[in-house]
Amino acid sequence: MSVILEVTDLNIEFHDHIIPETVVYDFDLTLKKGEIVGLVGESGSGKSMSALAIAGLLSRKDMKKRGSIVYKGKDLLTCPRSELRLIQGNDISMVFQEPLTSLNPVKTIYDQVEEPLRIHTKLGKEERYEKVLSILKDVELRDPETVMRQYPHELSGGMRQRVMIASAMITEPEILIADEPTTALDVTIEKQIIRLLKRLNKEKNTAVIFISHDLSLVNTLCERVLVMKGGYIVESGITHDIFNSPKEEYTKKLIAAIPKLPAGIYGRDGNE
């Protein structure tokens, strides 16, 4: 598989206080086409900041120190802004934790899902409609014709998150960054969304960077995982290995903190 994204030595430093505050130190990540990588850490670990940097949503002056984010041979930190705009939202798109605040409350679902197409493609009205309809079907929304005429507040949390995923996936991006996409949702919905992400990843061969605080969730979804703490990557590797035999003290602590259910509980007999 070919490497599509290579982040090396990324440092993020904020300057809104007199003493500069570094939130991410020497972040490295290699992403191959179509793989799912997990980014795990607690609050303040720098996982979301790293993701925002990759999505091109941070100010470049905060990442001056050194390092590069190379997407298909182009360094996103130094390339002209016009090129960055072509990649943003087209090749790399993002889904956030709270679908209610990341959707515009006064626009219909159709307008919001269609918007990336208006920005990044020259498709005609009919073609855009067809695409929106098919992506809404793709994210398993029941009755997409009705949903597209509705407003965000008329949908449930799970449906809103599906809409967010639809709008992120409509340009068929190479990379989808999902920042705690299920944290605000109920467990039963969480499971559906995870299943959806897995399916889209397989069908469309989109690489996914999945950010979460929940190591057990990451274990069900991601092949590889990076564990972050205080701005550093403390451990990385194959999720299954790390989950079963963690090397770092911190990773052990994270795993120990997950409340376990003993065997014999309903639905825990390995049928998943």
Add this chain to the structure above:
Amino acid sequence: MSKPGILFKKNTNLIAGAVLIGFMLIFMLAGIIRTPYDPNAMDASLKFARMSGSHPFGCDNFGRDILSRVMDGSLSTFKVALGTVFIGTFFGILIGASTGYFGGAFDEILMRINDAVFAFPSILLALLFISLMGGGTYQVMIALGIAFIPSFARIVRAEFLKQKNMDYVKSLRLLGASHFRIMFIHILPNTLTVLLSSIMIGFNNAVLAEASMSFLGIGVQPPDPSLGRMLSEAQAYLYKAPYYAIFPGLAIILLILGFSLLSDGISK
């Protein structure tokens, strides 16, 4: 885990505002202790005297020292602004806190009255009061103060509406705290940042309102100097003695700029 406090944040607005207002306060305080000349002493020989070592801001059409008059005038403008904001904030807090916290029909009625007062331009409202009560420093203060109540009441009400649904309020109710205690000991301090920043904007508007009223001749009455009236008098001599208009104008600009920078800095 404690983040560096507000003081360690880069806050150029706050610093610049504090410096400007500090400078104006020293300027006015100096005026209380001693002005270089009696601000009301006339001297025909000094009529329209140019800026010089003995009269750094020059003299006006009656030969009065402009520096002394600007010092005194700034002070009376500031006093009016202070009184106005005090009246506006005090009653604004009372009305806003009780309507925001209790809600219901009481809120409905009071806020509709508030809207009615709010719909009037404050200067026009003040004019009405002045015509009923007569001119003078205290009358201006009260008139402008009443006109300022609605805007403060609105801000305080909005904050109380937001805060009253916080969990700490529920927790205090469970601990047996009275409504009065929750409103004024717990919620009010939490509205302080918003309140302070709007008090600063209030100061601004009050300085402007006082100056415009004095400019129209219904504010502070002669012979007490006032920045607004000095400006209106200077209008006639704009070509002959431009400094007569410049210095009172500058004092107003510095006050307003200072307060608006402070307001920006606080709300950051």
Add this chain to the structure above:
Amino acid sequence: MSEILKVEDLNVSFRNKGKGFFDRAIQKQVLFDVSLSVNEGEIVGLVGESGSGKSTIAKAVLGLVPCTGTVTLSDGANPRMIFQDPAGSLDPSKKLSFLLEEALLLAGEKDRETRRKKAAEKLEMVGLSREFLGRYPRELSGGQRQRAAIALALMQEPGFLIADEPVSALDVTIQAQVLELLNDLQEKMGLSILFISHDLRVVYHMCDRVVILRQGRVVEEGIPEEVYRNPQSEYTRLLLSSIS
């Protein structure tokens, strides 16, 4: 064992005022004939997803919402609540010493020295040193803040605590510590706790009994061990199989 809380046929509905001035209010029922009980010294888990009405039960028990049905609290219950987000449950403008001592003042404790001493004691009981008395809530980490909130809830010596998702806003490693603290306190002080949560894994470890709620109705109730191994309702099965 005697019951510290007994809820029978609890019904709660809210009036949704229409948007316009003349719109008619709509009744929306959120709890339907809910019955549950908490015995003395017991931790009962209340599990449900968003909109199941689990927080509404807590509010009804504390008398914060109007309801029909009977809520009986035994004499020593004196219920207090721990909220989900410790950032919102402590007044941000006051130091911890003020908040903790205020609780005693409101309970009628006149002596200042006693108040001080007790505040420090309670703080130490939840694992915070007395230096924290001089701090503001914002100077504390999430876990420390939740500990302080627990100390505040304990100031008036309640026999019964309602914990509404007390750890869901915290990091996983901190969650375990706070849960352990609640367990300890329950054992030491003989507290009874109504533990509201959406996390079945946490409830399994914390609770003596579990009540499962769906859209305002109790769908299943029992000892976690039995409920988790052999769930009777379809919904409980769905919940259990959704755990990652």
